[in-house]
Amino acid sequence: MLEILKNNLERSLGSEIPEELFDLIEKYSFKRSFDKKELLAEAGVECKYQYFIIEGSAYSFYVNEKGDKNVIELAIEEYWITDAASYFTGRPAVSTIETLEPTTALLINRQDYDKLCCSHPLFDKFFRILLQNALASLHQRIAKTISEEAELRYQEFSDKHPYFIQRIPQYLIASYLGIKPQSLSRIRKNLVQR
Numbered sequence: 001m002l003e004i005l006k007n008n009l010e011r012s013l014g015s016e017i018p019e020e021l022f023d024l025i026e027k028y029s030f031k032r033s034f035d036k037k038e039l040l041a042e043a044g045v046e047c048k049y050q051y052f053i054i055e056g057s058a059y060s061f062y063v064n065e066k067g068d069k070n071v072i073e074l075a076i077e078e079y080w081i082t083d084a085a086s087y088f089t090g091r092p093a094v095s096t097i098e099t100l101e102p103t104t105a106l107l108i109n110r111q112d113y114d115k116l117c118c119s120h121p122l123f124d125k126f127f128r129i130l131l132q133n134a135l136a137s138l139h140q141r142i143a144k145t146i147s148e149e150a151e152l153r154y155q156e157f158s159d160k161h162p163y164f165i166q167r168i169p170q171y172l173i174a175s176y177l178g179i180k181p182q183s184l185s186r187i188r189k190n191l192v193q194r
Helices: 003-013 021-028 084-089 110-119 121-147 150-160 162-167 170-177 181-193
Strands: 030-034 039-041 049-055 057-063 069-076 096-099 103-109
Touching: 003 021, 003 049, 003 121, 021 110, 021 121, 039 049, 049 057, 049 069, 057 103, 057 170, 069 162, 069 170, 103 110, 110 121, 121 150, 150 162, 150 170, 150 181, 170 181
Parallel strands: none
Antiparallel strands: 030 103, 039 096, 049 103, 057 069, 057 096
16 A cells, blocks of 8 residues: 555554555555646536545635635645535535646545445544544634734745645645735745845
């Protein structure tokens, strides 16, 4: 099984995973490669998979009635990405997920996700931890977006995720942080000058 996924599982669970459990992941998931700018999910269509990024990067976004693209989630290696509302309910997705570069991902559909979670308590615990972390991160991001200055949000993001700063286009990071691209350019220029 993929070492990158094993590391992700063990880090999240805080313990080593017996090798035979990885056979279950192989049984209930599959690997697929995508080209740059390929859609993994599309707004208005059911999102049928969770994607674990093995190599490459992707992001999810919502387009408002003005046509503005608002970034919801960013993902590089060792990150999971999906439209959770669609994936877990079967309703049409509200966001679109697109690759930013050639990407290889591990995919798991909802039925196999349920089977995997029922197959061993460790998988149920792992996905519960992922969901808890995602929810906590979302709440923190919302609180910071409505209460902190843009420069502080960018500094905290770049300190916490320096690899995103190097790999994700700045206009997408600006959108993710709720900052206008021009403002982010000024912020970056000011930080360099200090």
